[in-house]
Amino acid sequence: MVKTEQYQGRRIFVCESCQFGYAERILAEKCEHYCGANRSCSLEITKHALKRG
Ligand SMILES: [Zn+2]
Numbered sequence: 001m002v003k004t005e006q007y008q009g010r011r012i013f014v015c016e017s018c019q020f021g022y023a024e025r026i027l028a029e030k031c032e033h034y035c036g037a038n039r040s041c042s043l044e045i046t047k048h049a050l051k052r053g
Contacts, residue, residue, distance in 0.1 A: 002028040007051050014051070021051030 002025060003014050012021035013028035017035035022028040027048050034042045046052070 002032055012050055018046075019051075019053055020046055020049040022048055023050055024048075 001016060003016060004011055005014055005021070006012075007021055010023075012023060013025045014021045015028050015031040015035060017032055018041050020028075020031060020041070022031065027045060031041065031045045031049075034045060
């Protein structure tokens, strides 16, 4: 499940598989889906991450 947390004063959406955080829930959901299916991250998705690892 994508979770939300505060990061640098804003709310972000975090992929529970890789802990990368995104400004938009849809990106975190895509990331989590990809991470779950491939056991690695998609550069196309993680380039949008605000918080890494
Ligand atoms: Zn991920």
